[in-house]
Structures are given as C-alpha cells and as structure tokens.
Amino acid sequence: MxxxxxxxxxxxxxxxxxxxxxxxxxxxxxxxxxxxxxxxxxxxxxxxxxxxxxxxxxxxxxxxxxxxxxxxxxxxxxxxxxxxxxxxxxxxxxxxxxxxxxxxxxxxxxxxxxxxITSAIGGLCYAGIPVTHRDYASSFHVITGHLKDDDEEIDWKTVANLRGTLIFLMGLSRLKSIVQNLIKHGKQGSTPAAVINRATWKSQRVVTGTLEDIYDKVHREGIESPAIIVVGDVVNLRDKLNYFEKKLLFGKNIVVTRSRVQSSTLVEKIEEFGGNAIEIPTIEIRKIEPNDMLEDAINHIKEYSYIIFTSANGVNIFFEKLFDMGYDSRILHNSRIVAVGKGTAKELNRYGIKADIVPKKFVGEGIFEELKDIINKRDRILIPRSKGARSFLVDELSKICSVTEVKTYETLKDESEKDRLLDLINDGNIDYITFTSSSTVENFISMAGAQNIGTLRNIKIISIGPITSEAIRKHSLNVYREAREHTIDGIVQCIIEDVQEG
Known part of the structure; x- marks a missing residue:
C-alpha cells in the first residue's frame, strides 16, 4: 500500500x-x-x-x-x-x-x-514594510535572485521599469549586481531599498537605504543570508509600521533552564514580548512508578484534613494517579487544599479545584506561616511532592500534627543540550539566564563546567526566589535580580524592568 x-x-x-x-x-x-x-x-x-x-x-x-x-x-x-x-x-x-x-x-x-506564508509577504510585514499601499505601490513583483542556470540573466529592462514593489528572494550574494542593473536600466539611485535578514525570526535584522548605498550598508553591517531584498517607496513606511522590533524584549537572548515539560509557559511569555527564548533544559521530570505510597494515600484521602501541593508537577502527577484509580476531584471534599504559589494554584484550577490557601510568600516557609496557627494535633496533612525536596516544611509541620510525605517524582539531570549550551557561552550570545529552582542551578553549573564560572558572572542571572538565589550564590555567581513575586510572571517582569531601565 x-x-x-x-x-x-x-x-x-x-x-x-x-x-x-x-x-x-x-x-x-x-x-x-x-x-x-x-x-x-x-x-x-x-x-x-x-x-x-x-x-x-x-x-x-x-x-x-x-x-x-x-x-x-x-x-x-x-x-x-x-x-x-x-x-x-x-x-x-x-x-x-x-x-x-x-x-x-x-x-x-x-x-x-x-x-x-511566503517570506515575500510575511517577511516584509515583520520588517514594517507593506508590499502594497494605495499611496505608494499598486502591485508587487517577486523575483528570484538565482536563476536555474548561472549563465541565464534576468530581463533587467522590464524589471527596472516596473512601478510596483520589487522583492528579490535568495539574492543577497548578487546584491551588488542587482542594484547596479536596476540603476543601469532606469531606476533612480535614490529609490528606497531594504535588506531583511532572518525575517520573522527573533534574530531579525533590517538595513534600509537607497539603491545607491544599500550594498555598502549591508556589507558594513555584515548581513548574511537568508535575506530578502526590497526595492520601492513602501520601504519608507518602516519607521511607522515596524511593530515587531519595538517589542520590549526584542533582540534579547534569554536562556530557559526548566525541564522540557515545564518550559512552555516561560518560553511563550518571553516570546510574547519579542525575546528569543533559548531552551536549555537542565532537569528531566520522572514519575516514581510504581508508587504504592501514593496509591495508599489516595485510598485514604478522606483522612487528611490538608493536602499541600508545592509544584505544578506534583499536581499533575497526583491527579493522574487519582483518575487512574477510578476517583475524581470530588473525593477531596473533606480536605483543605494548599498551593505554594499562583502557578500551582492555576494548575489545580485545571482539575476543578480552587486552592483554599495560597501563601503571600511562595516558598515552604510561607506555607508554614499560613498553617502554624490554624492546625492542631488532630489534623493530618498529605504532601505529595518531589523526591529530594527541602525538609523544612515536613520537619516544622510534624512538630504540630501528623504529616505524610509522598514522593511522587524526581528531578534528574538532563544534559541533552550541553554542547549547545557550551557553544552559547563561548559565543557570548546570552543576555539573561533564568533559574526557577535550585535543581536547575545545580545541573546548569554541572553542564557549564567550573571553567566557565567567570564567563557566567558577566551574564545577567534572574532567580525566581530566595531558595534558588541561595543555590546560585553558593557557586560564587551573582543574582542580578530576584523576582519580587516568585512566579514565571515575576521572572519575566524582572527582565522587562531591566530592559526599560536601560
């Protein structure tokens, strides 16, 4: 078949x-x-x-x-x-x-x-250049910069006399010849022209000028292929219509160190503001299976007066197991639900659960402060969370009541992008590195190597909160900024504020 x-x-x-x-x-x-x-x-x-x-x-x-x-x-x-x-x-x-x-x-x-969407239209759009405009061009013409046979030549006389926008694709290596032939066959040397490199990518670069000087400008700026050549009066509209390169984080290369599963939210927010999010996952989230302790806790879920979730991963793995065992969210009706922060609370919402308690400080200490005066020795607390998590919360709550900690997943080192990371460090193309947990810090440093610590000190490091900041400083690195709100939105806001402050 x-x-x-x-x-x-x-x-x-x-x-x-x-x-x-x-x-x-x-x-x-x-x-x-x-x-x-x-x-x-x-x-x-x-x-x-x-x-x-x-x-x-x-x-x-x-x-x-x-x-x-x-x-x-x-x-x-x-x-x-x-x-x-x-x-x-x-x-x-x-x-x-x-x-x-x-x-x-x-x-x-x-x-x-x-x-x-062809780059002849979409690429110009992202550069702030419309292919047509009633006041400037009633037509556009897309021309290849490379004919099938090298000895073949474009009909320059016809092309030069076209009144619409001229768009040359795959023609950067022949830019000098293109502008010379257009002028030779009738185009004014003062005709506006532009070259767009990597159109619509976060690394987009645009050079504008006229037919007389565009080649020299492009050569001086070191523009390489892939590139689009645009000729026509519509180029003059770029100053008004260039929205893409005016986004707050445009041109900023921001490393995201979360796991592949977790990174999408931060990546999307960075890209929404025009930044180039570079995914270098340092951890891999792996469920602990089989997990008899989790199954036992769910079978006795009605005995727990509080369930504390300390991450979105913990939420997802808990509910996946809950549903696999034939239950649904209604079985939690006897328990008060605690979420460590807004991100975890939002994940709970996906399962129809509204957190009863979200601390002001999105760390274990914040949860303890919220609970210490309202729980008593008759309460039972369930904490399904990561293997290797800090013991503070369990230790302190256990002094007041019964606490059951169930390890539902572990974070493993992910070195799949190690070579890419080393290339980025050596090229000096990183503006910011974001860390969302101490494990992302430890694994990132392990991948980068001690020999690169000096280089990393010259990069702006953004931390999600105090525990992560402590891990960063332990490696003699500076925390450039720590998110006031210990969330993904807080990290993005940190970077935006830094850019705005210049």
Missing part, C-alpha cells in the same frame, strides 16, 4: 505562522523531511516515533541534492508512510514544490500541497 506526501509551507520563520492544515500534516506524519528555512520548533508537534530527515538547502550548499530529495519522498511513500515535506515559506514560491509535485505525479504517488 502506497503512502501519501504532503508538501507543506512552513512559513517564513516564526513557527506560529504555520497554517492549521499544515500543523495537521505535521502531527500525522510518519516521516518529516525538512530544510533549514523551516523552524525546527515545528518538529515538536510530530507524533512519537516520527522519523526526521534534514535536507539542508542553504544557497549553493545542499545537504541533499534536489533529485535525491525527490527520490526520498517517493521511496518513503512507497513504504506506505505518510510523508510531510516541510518547506520554508510557500512550496510554490521559489520552493521547488512544483518540481517535487511533478516527480510525485510521475511516480504515481498521492500528494497534497498545503500553502504557507
């Missing part, structure tokens, strides 16, 4: 610009064949067991030649697999989607083409 191939436009770079239909094709794929212009964040949406094949496609430096890519798509489909060919931009806008489609047709392979 033959499979099927989806030729999917991944958009110009920002992974959120993928279409819903494109996302569906990614999620059901058995094989994803992708190139360098497609954001690899999209690969996280693939199902478990999906095969990933990178085919490169940098200008004149192809990891896999086009003819081999065509054959790969056919071979995988003939194995009965669903193949998603993930391409930057739109498959039919200089994306060779037509060539791949023809080959699939010839080989009698079922295929479907899913359009994507």
């Amino acid at each position: 033959k499979g099927k191939v989806y030729l999917v436009g991944a958009g110009p770079g920002d992974y959120k610009l993928i279409t819903l239909k494109g996302l569906e094709a990614i999620r059901k794929a058995d094989v994803i064949v992708y190139d360098r212009l497609a954001n690899d964040r999209l690969l996280k949406e693939a199902k478990k067991g999906c095969e990933f094949i990178y085919v490169g496609k940098a200008s004149s430096n192809h990891t896999m030649p086009q003819k081999d890519i065509n054959r790969l798509l056919v071979n995988k489909a003939k194995e009965g697999k669903i193949v998603t060919r993930l391409k930057g931009g739109d498959p039919y806008v200089f994306g060779r989607g037509g060539e791949e489609g023809e080959f699939l047709y010839k080989e009698e392979i079922d295929f479907e083409v899913i359009p994507g």
Whole structure:
C-alpha cells in the first residue's frame, strides 16, 4: 500500500505562522523531511516515533541534492508512510514544490500541497514594510535572485521599469549586481531599498537605504543570508509600521533552564514580548512508578484534613494517579487544599479545584506561616511532592500534627543540550539566564563546567526566589535580580524592568 506526501509551507520563520492544515500534516506524519528555512520548533508537534530527515538547502550548499530529495519522498511513500515535506515559506514560491509535485505525479504517488506564508509577504510585514499601499505601490513583483542556470540573466529592462514593489528572494550574494542593473536600466539611485535578514525570526535584522548605498550598508553591517531584498517607496513606511522590533524584549537572548515539560509557559511569555527564548533544559521530570505510597494515600484521602501541593508537577502527577484509580476531584471534599504559589494554584484550577490557601510568600516557609496557627494535633496533612525536596516544611509541620510525605517524582539531570549550551557561552550570545529552582542551578553549573564560572558572572542571572538565589550564590555567581513575586510572571517582569531601565 502506497503512502501519501504532503508538501507543506512552513512559513517564513516564526513557527506560529504555520497554517492549521499544515500543523495537521505535521502531527500525522510518519516521516518529516525538512530544510533549514523551516523552524525546527515545528518538529515538536510530530507524533512519537516520527522519523526526521534534514535536507539542508542553504544557497549553493545542499545537504541533499534536489533529485535525491525527490527520490526520498517517493521511496518513503512507497513504504506506505505518510510523508510531510516541510518547506520554508510557500512550496510554490521559489520552493521547488512544483518540481517535487511533478516527480510525485510521475511516480504515481498521492500528494497534497498545503500553502504557507511566503517570506515575500510575511517577511516584509515583520520588517514594517507593506508590499502594497494605495499611496505608494499598486502591485508587487517577486523575483528570484538565482536563476536555474548561472549563465541565464534576468530581463533587467522590464524589471527596472516596473512601478510596483520589487522583492528579490535568495539574492543577497548578487546584491551588488542587482542594484547596479536596476540603476543601469532606469531606476533612480535614490529609490528606497531594504535588506531583511532572518525575517520573522527573533534574530531579525533590517538595513534600509537607497539603491545607491544599500550594498555598502549591508556589507558594513555584515548581513548574511537568508535575506530578502526590497526595492520601492513602501520601504519608507518602516519607521511607522515596524511593530515587531519595538517589542520590549526584542533582540534579547534569554536562556530557559526548566525541564522540557515545564518550559512552555516561560518560553511563550518571553516570546510574547519579542525575546528569543533559548531552551536549555537542565532537569528531566520522572514519575516514581510504581508508587504504592501514593496509591495508599489516595485510598485514604478522606483522612487528611490538608493536602499541600508545592509544584505544578506534583499536581499533575497526583491527579493522574487519582483518575487512574477510578476517583475524581470530588473525593477531596473533606480536605483543605494548599498551593505554594499562583502557578500551582492555576494548575489545580485545571482539575476543578480552587486552592483554599495560597501563601503571600511562595516558598515552604510561607506555607508554614499560613498553617502554624490554624492546625492542631488532630489534623493530618498529605504532601505529595518531589523526591529530594527541602525538609523544612515536613520537619516544622510534624512538630504540630501528623504529616505524610509522598514522593511522587524526581528531578534528574538532563544534559541533552550541553554542547549547545557550551557553544552559547563561548559565543557570548546570552543576555539573561533564568533559574526557577535550585535543581536547575545545580545541573546548569554541572553542564557549564567550573571553567566557565567567570564567563557566567558577566551574564545577567534572574532567580525566581530566595531558595534558588541561595543555590546560585553558593557557586560564587551573582543574582542580578530576584523576582519580587516568585512566579514565571515575576521572572519575566524582572527582565522587562531591566530592559526599560536601560
């Protein structure tokens, strides 16, 4: 049985610009064949067991030649697999989607083409340049900077006399020739021009000028491919319409050290403000299974007058087990629920539970202060939490009443991104490092190595709270800022305030 191939436009770079239909094709794929212009964040949406094949496609430096890519798509489909060919931009806008489609047709392979946002439109938008405007351009023209044959030449006379916006894709290496030919064939040297590097990515860079000086400016700024060349009066609108680069955290590289499972909330908030969130997970969350103690506690849950949750992970693992055992949230009606902070309380809300107590200080000491005057020796407290958590809360509460601590998960060291971290440190491309627990600190330092402590002192370190700050200082590092509110929002607010203060 033959499979099927989806030729999917991944958009110009920002992974959120993928279409819903494109996302569906990614999620059901058995094989994803992708190139360098497609954001690899999209690969996280693939199902478990999906095969990933990178085919490169940098200008004149192809990891896999086009003819081999065509054959790969056919071979995988003939194995009965669903193949998603993930391409930057739109498959039919200089994306060779037509060539791949023809080959699939010839080989009698079922295929479907899913359009994507081309960088010729989306890339200009993120640079604050509209492709058309009633006062400046009533048309736009997308031109390749690289023809199929090197000895072939663009019809410059026709192109130079077009009155609309001119957009050249894959043409940076020929920028000098492009501007010279446009001027030679009739364009005024004063015509506005722009070059957009890595359009829609958090590392986007834009250089503006005129046909006369744009080449020198681009050369001086060290702009590299991938880049889009724009020629026309619409470039002048950039000062008014450039919203993307004006976001508060634009241009800031911020390392997120939480586990992969936990990092999404912090990453999304950083990106919402335009920052480049770099995920370097230092810990892995692993459930403790089998867990007879947790099952026993749930079977006797009505005996507990208080249940204390100290993390979102603890919440999720507790309720997963509760549901697996055939219970639901109603069984907790005899217990008062305590959450260490707003994040944990929010996670409880997902299960229909509103925390009765959330301390003013989002640490174990804060919980103890809230409970010490209202509990008595007849109370029983259940604390399902991480193995290796600080003993303070259990020790202090046990002086007043019966406390059952159940270890539901453990945090393990995750070194999967160690090489990437070392590269970032050596390149000096980190503006902030965020830490949300003492375990993220310990594992990060272990990965970075003692030899890099000096370098890390020059990076702004943001801590979620006092316990984490203590762990940071133990390694002779400075806490640049500690979140006033010990939450993810508090961390983000710390960074924003620092940027605003200059």
